[in-house]
Amino acid sequence: MTWDEAAVAEHARAFLAEHDPAAMDRLEFLRARFDAGLAWVHFPEGLGGLGASRDLQAVADRELKGTPDNQPGRIGIGLGMAAPTILAFGTEEQKRRFLRPLWTGEEVWCQLFSEPGAGSDLATLATRAVREGDEWVVDGQKVWTSSAHTARWAILVARTDPDVPKHRGLTYFVCDMHAPGVEVRPLRQITGEAEFNEVFLTGVRLPDALRLGEVGDGWRVAQTTLMNERVAIGGTPSRRTMMGVVAETWRSRPELRTHDLHQRLLRLWVDSEVMRLTAVRLREQLAAGHPGPEGSGMKLAFARLHQELSGLEVELLREDGLAYDDWTFRRPDKVDFVGREAGYRYLRAKGNSIEGGTSEILRNIIAERVLGLPAEPRADKDVAWKDLPR
Amino acid sequence: MTLLYTEVEEELRAAVRDLLAAKCSPAAVLGSVESGAPYDADLWKALARDVGAAGLLIPEELGGAASHEGGASAREAAVVLEELGRAVAPVPYLSSAVLATQALLTAGGDVAEELLTRLAAGEATAALAVSFAASPYALPSPAATLGEDGTVTGTVTGVIGAEAADVLLVPVRLPGSGRQGTGLCAVETSPAGREAVRVTPVTSLDLTRPIATVSFGSAPARVVATTDGPTDSTRAPWVREALTRGAGLLASEQLGVAEWCLTTTVAYVKERRQFARPVGSFQAVKHRLADLWLEVAGARAAARNAAARLAEASTAGPLGDEAVAVAVAVAVAQAHCGAVAVRAAEECVQLHGGIGMTWEHPAHLYLKRAKADQIALGTPGDHREALAGPAGLPAPA
CATH class of the missing domain: 1.20.140 (Butyryl-CoA Dehydrogenase, subunit A; domain 3)
Structure with missing residues (x-):
C-alpha cells in the first residue's frame, strides 16, 4: 500500500490502542513498536518500517509522543551510521539479526574506522584482517571510538589485501565487541572527560558471516556510513x-x-x-x-x-x-x-x-565533487598499499 | 511556501536568460558603459514589454501579471533580478519595476493606477526620486517641496534610473504654512516637464547602474498621495514600503551577481595553469571557492526566503500581521547577500590574478555593482541592527 500522513497516523493510533505503554515493559513496548513498522517508517516492512516516505516519521513520532523512547542520544552511532549501512549492504539474515536490537537500544553500536595513522586519509588504515577458513583474524588499533565501552557491536573497516592500492584492499565487518582480544581504553580529551576510546584488536576472530558487503568492497560500504555521519552531525x-x-x-x-x-x-x-x-x-x-x-x-x-x-x-x-x-x-x-x-x-x-x-577534507569534497575542480596530484593512487612511503 | 523554484519561475528565468544571452553579453555591457547612454533602451523594451517583466508586481486589473490566485508575485520578480544581476544588465528594472512600482502600489489612488497601467504595459518607465543609499530604517525627509501652485521644487541626490524615467515619483513636503505633512508627487520628464526637471548624471562607482542628481524647478506635478503629520517624523508608507520590499528583492540581484562571479572564477581556475597544473587544483584556491560556494548556497536560501515572504504578504501594504516575519526575512537576506556578493566579486578579481585587474575583463563591472549594492537600501550593518529587536538580542544600555 501507499502510505500517506493519515494512514501512518491511523496505523500509529491503532498500535497504541493495542499496546498500552503504561501496562507494558519498556523494552517489550519498543520491540512491539519496531515490529509494527513504526521505528523508522522509511525502512522496509519487517525491518521496523513501512516502506513509507522518510518525512512521515514525524507523523509516527507525533502520535507516539510521551511513550518510552529508545534514548537516541545513547545509540546515535547505531541509528545514524550502522543501521543505514546494514540496510544498504547487509544480507537478509544480518538485517534481521541486527536492526531490531539496534533500534530498541538493547545493543549499542560503535564505529572502528579511524586509526592513529589514518585520520583524514582513512583509506590508508593498517588494521589487518586475515582469512582463516570461515573466520577472519583481526589485528590493529582504532581510535576516537565513542561508546566502545558500552557497545555490543562495532562497524569495522580492515585491510584484507595489502598488495593492491589502498582503496581497493579494504573490507567492511561487523565486529563483536565481546570477542576475546578486544580491549577498550578511555581516551581523555580537552574537555577533561573521555567521551571516546582507543580500541586494541589482538587476534580477534570474526566469523565470515559478520562481513558486510564483498571482500575488497569496504571503501564503498564505508562511504555510505560516512555520508550518513555528516548528515547526522550537520x-x-x-x-x-x-x-x-x-x-x-x-x-x-x-x-x-x-x-x-x-x-x-x-x-x-x-x-x-x-x-x-x-x-x-x-x-x-x-x-x-x-x-x-x-x-x-x-x-x-x-x-x-x-x-x-x-x-x-x-x-x-x-x-x-x-x-x-x-x-x-x-x-x-x-x-x-x-x-x-x-x-x-x-x-x-x-x-x-x-x-x-575535517573541515579541510569537506572543502576538498565540495571543491572537487560540487565545483568540479581538479584533484591535487596524488602519489598514492596506483601504488600497492604495502609499498606506500611511511 | 517553498524555497525552491517553481516550473513557472524556471520558464521565466529561461526567457530572461535567453534575452540577455542574445543582447547583453559581458563584452556588450563593457562596450556600452562608456557610450554615454547608461541604460540599454532596446533591451529594456524587450524585457519590460515582450517578456512582460515590468508588470510582475502590478495586479492583473491594471494590466500586470500579479494576482493571489496563481499569478505573478515577488517570487517571479526575484527570479528576473537574479538573471539581471548575473548579467549586470544596464536596465532600469529595479528602479522602475520594483522601487517606483512598489511606491505606487502602496500609495494607491487614481493617479497611481493610471501610472501603474502605463508601467505594466511597458509604455512608460518610472523612477523613485529617493537616494539609492537611503535605509528603510532611517527614512530621509523629503528633499522637495510641493508649492501652492501645484509645482515641485527641490533637489534629490543619488537617484538610480532617472535618466531612463518618463515619470519621476518624488516625496515632497506639503504646502501651506500651518500644514504639516508629506506627499508623493508624479512629475513627467517629457515633453512638458523637460524645462523644469534636470537630471545630472554623476560619475558613479557602478558603471552599469549609475546615480544622478535630480533637480525640480517649479516642475508641474500630480499629487499621487498625501499624509498628514509632522514632516520630520512622518514615515511616509510609500517610501518605507518601496525601500523595504526593494531591499528584500535586491538580495536576489546580489545572488545573481555572486553566482556569476563564482561560476566564472571556477571555470577560470580550471583552465589557468601555473607550476604545470591548473591553479584550481591547489587547495589554497579550492578551499576559498568551497567557502564561497557555501556562502552562495546560503544566499540563495535567504534570498528565496525573502522573496517568498514578500510574495505571501499583501501587495500594497502597509504590512499586517506578517510584518515581523517579512521584516526579518528581508533584513536577514540583505545582511547576508549584500556581503556575499561583495566577497564573491572580490574573490573573482583576486583568483583571476592580473587579468582580473584589467578593464578588459568584466569582473570589475560585478565588483562595482556588488559594492554599490552593498550600500544600497541599507548596509548589511543597518539590516543587522534592525534584527536586534525581533531576535531578542537587545543592545547594551
Whole structure:
C-alpha cells in the first residue's frame, strides 16, 4: 500500500490502542513498536518500517509522543551510521539479526574506522584482517571510538589485501565487541572527560558471516556510513541550538553586554538563520527527490558557527568565563554539544571541525565533487598499499 | 511556501536568460558603459514589454501579471533580478519595476493606477526620486517641496534610473504654512516637464547602474498621495514600503551577481595553469571557492526566503500581521547577500590574478555593482541592527 500522513497516523493510533505503554515493559513496548513498522517508517516492512516516505516519521513520532523512547542520544552511532549501512549492504539474515536490537537500544553500536595513522586519509588504515577458513583474524588499533565501552557491536573497516592500492584492499565487518582480544581504553580529551576510546584488536576472530558487503568492497560500504555521519552531525535540526543557548546568556546578563559583542552576536544570529534556511531548502530538495549538493556544506557551516558562538559566550561571561565546571576524568554515556557550561561547550566545539571529516577534507569534497575542480596530484593512487612511503 | 523554484519561475528565468544571452553579453555591457547612454533602451523594451517583466508586481486589473490566485508575485520578480544581476544588465528594472512600482502600489489612488497601467504595459518607465543609499530604517525627509501652485521644487541626490524615467515619483513636503505633512508627487520628464526637471548624471562607482542628481524647478506635478503629520517624523508608507520590499528583492540581484562571479572564477581556475597544473587544483584556491560556494548556497536560501515572504504578504501594504516575519526575512537576506556578493566579486578579481585587474575583463563591472549594492537600501550593518529587536538580542544600555 501507499502510505500517506493519515494512514501512518491511523496505523500509529491503532498500535497504541493495542499496546498500552503504561501496562507494558519498556523494552517489550519498543520491540512491539519496531515490529509494527513504526521505528523508522522509511525502512522496509519487517525491518521496523513501512516502506513509507522518510518525512512521515514525524507523523509516527507525533502520535507516539510521551511513550518510552529508545534514548537516541545513547545509540546515535547505531541509528545514524550502522543501521543505514546494514540496510544498504547487509544480507537478509544480518538485517534481521541486527536492526531490531539496534533500534530498541538493547545493543549499542560503535564505529572502528579511524586509526592513529589514518585520520583524514582513512583509506590508508593498517588494521589487518586475515582469512582463516570461515573466520577472519583481526589485528590493529582504532581510535576516537565513542561508546566502545558500552557497545555490543562495532562497524569495522580492515585491510584484507595489502598488495593492491589502498582503496581497493579494504573490507567492511561487523565486529563483536565481546570477542576475546578486544580491549577498550578511555581516551581523555580537552574537555577533561573521555567521551571516546582507543580500541586494541589482538587476534580477534570474526566469523565470515559478520562481513558486510564483498571482500575488497569496504571503501564503498564505508562511504555510505560516512555520508550518513555528516548528515547526522550537520543536517539534523535540534530543539536546543548553540545560538539559543548564547542568546539566553545575553538576555539574562544585561550587565555583560558591550557594543562590540552585540555587533558580533547579530552577525552570528544572521549566520544561524541563513544556515537554518539552507537546511530547510536542502530538506525540500530531498523531499522533491533531487538531493542538492548543499548537504556537503552543512557540517562545515555548523562547525564554524558552533565554534564562533561558543567562543563568544566564554568571552561575554568575563570572570565567569575564567571558571570551568568540572575537569573530572569521566565517561559520559551520551554527547550533548550544547550541554553543560560555556567552557565545556567552547572546548567540545573544537571537535566539530575534526570529527566526521575535517573541515579541510569537506572543502576538498565540495571543491572537487560540487565545483568540479581538479584533484591535487596524488602519489598514492596506483601504488600497492604495502609499498606506500611511511 | 517553498524555497525552491517553481516550473513557472524556471520558464521565466529561461526567457530572461535567453534575452540577455542574445543582447547583453559581458563584452556588450563593457562596450556600452562608456557610450554615454547608461541604460540599454532596446533591451529594456524587450524585457519590460515582450517578456512582460515590468508588470510582475502590478495586479492583473491594471494590466500586470500579479494576482493571489496563481499569478505573478515577488517570487517571479526575484527570479528576473537574479538573471539581471548575473548579467549586470544596464536596465532600469529595479528602479522602475520594483522601487517606483512598489511606491505606487502602496500609495494607491487614481493617479497611481493610471501610472501603474502605463508601467505594466511597458509604455512608460518610472523612477523613485529617493537616494539609492537611503535605509528603510532611517527614512530621509523629503528633499522637495510641493508649492501652492501645484509645482515641485527641490533637489534629490543619488537617484538610480532617472535618466531612463518618463515619470519621476518624488516625496515632497506639503504646502501651506500651518500644514504639516508629506506627499508623493508624479512629475513627467517629457515633453512638458523637460524645462523644469534636470537630471545630472554623476560619475558613479557602478558603471552599469549609475546615480544622478535630480533637480525640480517649479516642475508641474500630480499629487499621487498625501499624509498628514509632522514632516520630520512622518514615515511616509510609500517610501518605507518601496525601500523595504526593494531591499528584500535586491538580495536576489546580489545572488545573481555572486553566482556569476563564482561560476566564472571556477571555470577560470580550471583552465589557468601555473607550476604545470591548473591553479584550481591547489587547495589554497579550492578551499576559498568551497567557502564561497557555501556562502552562495546560503544566499540563495535567504534570498528565496525573502522573496517568498514578500510574495505571501499583501501587495500594497502597509504590512499586517506578517510584518515581523517579512521584516526579518528581508533584513536577514540583505545582511547576508549584500556581503556575499561583495566577497564573491572580490574573490573573482583576486583568483583571476592580473587579468582580473584589467578593464578588459568584466569582473570589475560585478565588483562595482556588488559594492554599490552593498550600500544600497541599507548596509548589511543597518539590516543587522534592525534584527536586534525581533531576535531578542537587545543592545547594551
